[in-house]
Amino acid sequence: MAFDRINRRLKIKQRVRKTVHGTQARPRLSVYRSNTGMYAQLIDDEAGRTLASASSLKDKKASGIPKLEQAKIVGLAIAEKAKAAGIELVVFDRNGYLYHGRVKALADAAREGGLNF
Numbered sequence: 001m002a003f004d005r006i007n008r009r010l011k012i013k014q015r016v017r018k019t020v021h022g023t024q025a026r027p028r029l030s031v032y033r034s035n036t037g038m039y040a041q042l043i044d045d046e047a048g049r050t051l052a053s054a055s056s057l058k059d060k061k062a063s064g065i066p067k068l069e070q071a072k073i074v075g076l077a078i079a080e081k082a083k084a085a086g087i088e089l090v091v092f093d094r095n096g097y098l099y100h101g102r103v104k105a106l107a108d109a110a111r112e113g114g115l116n117f
Contacts, residue, residue, distance in 0.1 A: 079113020
């Protein structure tokens with residue numbers, strides 16, 4: 001069961017990554033969700049480098065609160081770091097996860113923080 005779920009997500013991820021591509025002007029906002037935390041990165045695929053990152057494990061405000069709230073904090077943090085780097089437009093990469101729950105909460109919080117995608 002778990003093996004099928006992992007393969008399904010990887011297939012979706014490959015299908016999405018064929019079309020979603022980040023540039024310097026419009027980087028890719030990649031989301032990773034684990035059992036313990038939520039991670040977001042702004043990636044320039046042309047140069048192959050990470051421009052900014054945020055994580056619920058690095059953020060002290062996100063420790064000991066529900067996972068949905070952690071996702072909101074990470075979304076606001078990545079939006080704040082993007083604004084500091086002069087980035088407003090991004091391409092959203094949900095990384096094969098359903099746009100629901102924590103992934104949606106992070107995206108909505110990033111939009112509230114000023115990112116457009």
